[in-house]
Amino acid sequence: MSNPDVADAEEASASSKEELIRGLNEDLSREYKAIIQYVVFSSTLKGAEYGDIADQLKLHASEELAHALEVARQIDYLGGDPTVTVKDAEYSQDSKKMLEIDLKQEQETIRNYRARIRQAERSGEYALSEALRDIIVQEQDHEIDLKDALGLR
Ligand SMILES: [Fe+2]
Numbered sequence: 542m543s544n545p546d547v548a549d550a551e552e553a554s555a556s557s558k559e560e561l562i563r564g565l566n567e568d569l570s571r572e573y574k575a576i577i578q579y580v581v582f583s584s585t586l587k588g589a590e591y592g593d594i595a596d597q598l599k600l601h602a603s604e605e606l607a608h609a610l611e612v613a614r615q616i617d618y619l620g621g622d623p624t625v626t627v628k629d630a631e632y633s634q635d636s637k638k639m640l641e642i643d644l645k646q647e648q649e650t651i652r653n654y655r656a657r658i659r660q661a662e663r664s665g666e667y668a669l670s671e672a673l674r675d676i677i678v679q680e681q682d683h684e685i686d687l688k689d690a691l692g693l694r
C-alpha cells in the first residue's frame with residue numbers, strides 16, 4: 542500500500558515543477574520578443590542624441606539571446622519542452638517611443654524573473670534560482686541603459 546502522505550507530497554512537487562516550467566516558458570517567449578525588438582531597434586534608431594544607445598541595444602540583443610539559451614537549457618533540465626512561441630514584438634517609428642517600449646519590457650521582465658526566483662526556491666531548485674539571478678543583474682543593467690538614454694536618471 543502506498544503512503545498517502547508521500548503520494549500527496551510527490552504530486553505537489555510534480556505540479557510545482559510543471560508550474561515552474563510553464564513560467565520559464567513564458568520567460569523564454571519574452572526573451573525571444575526582446576531579441577527581435579533589440580535587433581530591429583538597434584538598426585533603426587535615429588537621432589544624434591541616441592548615438593551611444595544604438596550600440597548598447599546591439600549588446601542587449603546578444604545578451605537576450607544568451608538568456609534565451611540559458612532559460613531553454615533550464616527548461617530541458619527540468620524535463621520540459623522549451624517553447625517555440627514568441628510574444629508579439631512591439632515597434633514604433635518614433636525613437637523615444639521605441640526606447641520607452643523597451644524600458645517597459647525590461648521592467649516587466651525583471652518583475653517576472655523576481656517571481657520566478659521565488660518560485661524556483663520554493664521548489665528547491667537552487668541552481669536555477671542562481672542562474673536567474675545572473676540574468677536579472679543584466680536585465681537591471683538594460684533598464685539603467687534605457688533610463689539613461691531617456692534622461693530618466
Ligand atoms: Fe533577457
Ligand SMILES: [Fe+2]
Nearest residue numbers: 647679680683
Ligand atoms: Fe533585457
